[in-house]
Amino acid sequence: MTLLTLIPFLGALMVALLPSPGGGQASRTLLSDRSPQAPRWIGLSYMFGALAIAVLLAFRYNHVAGGIQFVERHAWIPSLGVEYFVGADGMSLMLILLTAIVTPFAVLSAGPGISKLQVALILLLETTLFGSFTALNFIHWFLYYELSLVPAFFLVRSAGTKAATAAALRFFIYTLLGGLAMLIGFLAIQLVTGTFDLVRLANAGPSLDGILAARSGWPSAGLLVFCCIFLGLAVKVPVVPFHTWLPDAYAEAPSSVTMLLTGLMSKMGVYGFLRLLVPLFPQRMQELATPLLWLALATIIFSAFTALAQTDLKRIFAYSSVNHLGYCLLGIFAVAAVPMGAPAARAAATNGVLLQIFNHGLTAAALFCFVGFIERRSGGLRGMTDFGGLRAAAPVFAGLMGIAIFSSLGLPGLNGFVGEFLIFSGTFKLVWWSAALAAIGLFVTAVFLLNIIQKVFTGPLPERWSKFPDLTSAEILTVAPAIALMFVLGIYPQVLIALFNKP
């Protein structure tokens, strides 16, 4: 476990210490005489090392026993109740796998143009992601959660434009403020319970609310703490109306960075909901289920319609990401709304949420990867209306990107379908009206995604794009594993489901 978190960090150090005349971003141009690819390959080798460990952990995980395994626990700051406490259950392992897959995917997709600094920052980001998916003490978790902002901030800025700088700043401040709210919430919890241990807090979950109210002598104390933590996570995911930082950040960052933002960092928020909020406040979740479900619905429907109104491919996919994460929240809130009974529906929705997390990570990363390829060919153009008929010029490109789009749309046989189907079938039995309303989102998503296919790939081929190059073999190799996984998970989702279900 510790090794897993450490590997990318060591990689980042290695890459950062590589000699480079001029240093930093300047090395992109200056390094041509020395092996310019060295940082990239060294970085990738560390990432694949981490992937190997992640796969190994997934195999060694005893899913008959279930629960949290691979626990490592050491005293850290005893006077504050902070421990070095890591471990993983099926959900953590799935996210670790996702991180280990998407990170090298992003680096590969950026192609040889990626700078040393970017590789080092991506490795740092991977460390913080692994850390946050394995830490089981709040402060330990929070350390990674907040630190992830620093490499992400610089990665978004690495696009170099003025808009990217502004977007990075907005992203940083929003998330940091959310984090601060969450920290205050947990401070209150620690003061009344005396522990930051997430496992112990989860076991005490049902009584936590009562303890908070009794200790502070104020019945709504629990609600306030709940709201603080909710706010922090809602900004990260994001939930409408806390999403305003997202479109700019996703659109202005380099595409490979957006892959990491949407594929992995947004998952920190969803993971936070599942790891922190749901186990700690089951009753509040149930009480507040209706407003929460409305928020999830707002996220789903609003983002779908906004995506419909965009022409910039990156912005469309950014809003589409918000939309897909909305389904995760819908499932989570629906399960929380009905804490008793309907075990089959609850299991379906829960499995759906977890699958959706993984699927969205994979598919959204692939989509932004393709947008990156388009940008590289078009010199930065990515408006939907700038293109047309590309299928004729670049058939492989159109075919593979089509698969990714259909996966996002939820076509049966591809990965997206399974998760969304499970969420909808589960939610429908639990809270029928929310599933019915959320279906509007599904419909609109289909419209705007098909619209992309139509506008970009079909129709007459404009003269200027007649030489639009098809995917190179390196690019095909980059996306092939992701596309293959989409099929595997679409046809046999059991591979993943086995991780978080007892047989």
Add this chain to the structure above:
Amino acid sequence: MILTATFLSAFAGAALILLLPERRAPLAKWVALLAALTGLGFAKFAFLFYDNSPGAPHFQYLTRIPWIPQLGISFSTGADGISVVLLLLTGVIAVAGVLFSWNVTHRPRAFFAFYLIIIGGVYGVFQSFDLFLLFVFYEIVIIPKYFLIAAWGSTNREYGAMKLTMYSVAGSALVLLALIATYAASGAHSFDLFTLADPAKAHFAPGFQAWAFPVMFIGFAVLAGLWPLHTWAPTGHVAAPTAVSMLLAGVVMKLGSYSALRVAMTLFPQGLDQWRILIAVLATAGIVLGALVALAQKDLKFTVGYSSIAHMGFVLLGLMTLNLAGLGGSVLQMFSHGIIGGLLFAVVGRMLYDRTHTRDIAELGKMDLSKTLPFAAFTFTVASVASMGLPGFSGFIAEFTILKGSWTSLPWLLIPAGIGVVVTVAFTLRALQRSFFPSGEPSAPAHAFDPITVPEKLGALLLIAATLYAGLLPSALLDPILRSFQSPLMHGLLR
């Protein structure tokens, strides 16, 4: 004797430098480095071998030699967990300060001699348990500061030096007045802190405490940058040469907060109770207003200067919580801000100003510093992240513990303090972004600056390592600090 060796090595270094012949003047920095390293070695040793096991005595390394027995004055030194942590801080800052002064060529002997005298005085304050001795060391720090700033300083140096010295001297006068009154009122005929704090030997009537506490506390707190008596700090910091800014922010401001805790709060708990709320409010005002003023600065060094006021506000707020978390966090914050403040001043004063000759944020922004001085950009980024209080660095754990402490005892100050944290993030990001990573293309022609030298890199790495050490393994510092608050001397402070 280990403790005594810390300041003796500094004073010996100063004497040695003054004895250097004129033609050997360039050797001064090496002697200073050697003396600072020796001091750090002894401080490190004292820190590592401080026995923090539950049964161990709270006060260790005690030395006690009668000095002026007629007046009850003795040379009495020792250390508890608070002292060892601050001695360690002094050692680290002393070495880093010499490394960042490597380019001083103007009268180096006098510069380094004054520098080492200040260091020796600081070491002395942190280990004195005789109030007279403490005051002597305290004064030793103040006078050389004036000369260092007035002779080697930069912008507006005479004004800055004079203002800083006036405030310090006024603060000292208050302290001296309170000290003499204390001596007279106690009837114990002693300046020994242990004697004076022992209710069996010395008793201070509540009426006496009610005025002696604020006089002494405020006298010390002037040096800690208590709002609204803080105005000397930004001006002085900016006027001072780099190493002195580092010393001022790094350790001298801590002299104020440390002495306020060690003397004023320990001796006059009842006076403290009467004035506590007012001081807590002033401390919080310092946090919020310091951060807001920092947000409005155009000069990068002033931004860092006002950030010191905000961070020291946390120290004072922590002291006023009067619970274990708040007090412990406060001492940890002294350490943390010492390191981070030192690092920020090192980047602004030495790495940037000595090369670019400007501290104007907009001017710096045009120089494409992330490419022309990548190491400075890296160091300032790390220091900013630490200063913002992101977890993993010392600032987070210190401010977090202070907030935790104030939650329990002063919950209504949590919201303004929280706003202060947010504004701190805002001004730090603003300074970082505008000066090092401005958006768009650099407008000025490409600059070529002298590369960052090896001593600068070593100094920066030393300070970065220290903030990471305190951030990742805070227990090493926090445990001895927390146990010290249970000592017979201090436990009266816990409410």
